[in-house]
Amino acid sequence: KHFRVAGHRRSQGRISMQMEVDKSSKQRDNSKPRQTHISPELANQAINDAITYSGGDVVVMARTCASGFCDALQQCYGSEEISDVFIACGSGLNGLIGLQVAVELQKRGYAPAVYAAEQSKHANFRSVCDEAGIDLHDFIPSTLEFYYDIVVDALLGTGFDGGDIRQQYWTVYEMLISTRLAIVSLDVPSGWDLSTGPRKIDVTADSFIKPEVLVSLEAPKLGSNVFAGGYHFIAGRHLPQSYFWKRESLFRLFPARSQTACSCQVTRFASKVLMERHMGDLDNSITMTCGTN
Numbered sequence: 680k681h682f683r684v685a686g687h688r689r690s691q692g693r694i695s696m697q698m699e700v701d702k703s704s705k706q707r708d709n710s711k712p713r714q715t716h717i718s719p720e721l722a723n724q725a726i727n728d729a730i731t732y733s734g735g736d737v738v739v740m741a742r743t744c745a746s747g748f749c750d751a752l753q754q755c756y757g758s759e760e761i762s763d764v765f766i767a768c769g770s771g772l773n774g775l776i777g778l779q780v781a782v783e784l785q786k787r788g789y790a791p792a793v794y795a796a797e798q799s800k801h802a803n804f805r806s807v808c809d810e811a812g813i814d815l816h817d818f819i820p821s822t823l824e825f826y827y828d829i830v831v832d833a834l835l836g837t838g839f840d841g842g843d844i845r846q847q848y849w850t851v852y853e854m855l856i857s858t859r860l861a862i863v864s865l866d867v868p869s870g871w872d873l874s875t876g877p878r879k880i881d882v883t884a885d886s887f888i889k890p891e892v893l894v895s896l897e898a899p900k901l902g903s904n905v906f907a908g909g910y911h912f913i914a915g916r917h918l919p920q921s922y923f924w925k926r927e928s929l930f931r932l933f934p935a936r937s938q939t940a941c942s943c944q945v946t947r948f949a950s951k952v953l954m955e956r957h958m959g960d961l962d963n964s965i966t967m968t969c970g971t972n
């Protein structure tokens with residue numbers, strides 16, 4: 680079953696992207712309202728199922744997530760504009776994907792560096808970085824904003840327990856809430872509640888992460904509803920597109936074989952760089968017509 684969806688408008692003509700709708704779309708329950716953001720329960724179930732779909736190999740799954748994440752990052756910050764990317768990694772799967780993002784960005788011509796808050800539960804960061812020739816830090820460089828162009832937040836994802844940030848993450852969390860560099864958050868901005876977004880205590884103290892770009896994996900989490908940055912992308916493809924339809928009638932498509940779908944939210948919070956890039960695209964009559972989330 681195919682249907683045509685307005686795609687990129689290029690000069691005079693219009694191209695349309697054939698988006699193959701998963702055969703099981705017939706099973707979608709149209710009686711239920713379409714959800715565009717998923718619950719913490721489904722998010723964590725998806726993680727376990729994603730590992731199964733990846734043959735039980737978390738590194739395979741992390742590489743798929745990293746590929747989609749890098750597609751999204753590259754649409755906003757091309758390697759011709761920026762190169763030095765500082766990737767703050769936690770000890771869980773979010774951090775493992777952050778490590779794979781560093782490896783993938785290097786292949787794409789960026790100059791990534793990795794910060795590991797603590798020993799990963801899933802990989803030997805030192806050996807992966809040494810093999811790839813990627814700098815691995817166990818400290819936050821005082822010259823961060825001089826040497827780096829953007830920061831990737833791969834510290835805490837859906838495994839955040841909703842409590843105060845534990846001591847081993849204090850330094851990097853402090854950097855993330857105070858840096859002037861644009862932040863690209865992986866799946867969930869670190870420290871955001873999966874259902875409600877930034878915690879009230881953090882909003883009151885204005886001590887929460889404000890990413891310019893959010894890249895949700897597979898589906899946006901409920902807490903991302905309050906995201907007000909520049910762009911919100913959905914990346915992943917480590918689960919069949921019908922996966923969410925059967926569970927929360929989530930309607931979302933990845934264009935063709937792409938790893939990313941974007942739901943543009945270019946808001947007043949977007950930086951000048953991002954706006955120029957977006958407006959530049961518009962000037963070249965290339966308009967991203969994306970789904971809305």
Ligand SMILES: NC(=O)C1=CN([C@@H]2O[C@H](COP(=O)(O)OP(=O)(O)OC[C@H]3O[C@@H](n4cnc5c(N)ncnc54)[C@H](O)[C@@H]3O)[C@@H](O)[C@H]2O)[C@H](O)CC1
Pocket residue numbers: 722725726729740741744769770771772773774776834835836837838839840841842843844845846848865866867896897898915917
């Ligand atoms: N959504 C999907 O389809 C997929 C998402 N994936 C990624 O997996 C993470 C969730 O992985 P998990 O290891 O369960 O959790 P985190 O990576 O977020 O690790 C949390 C890490 O941090 C510790 N921690 C928890 N609370 C605190 C705190 N208050 N202070 C300090 N440290 C804390 C905890 O002990 C863990 O060690 C998800 O976000 C995605 O990025 C899958 O990889 C693919 C499918």
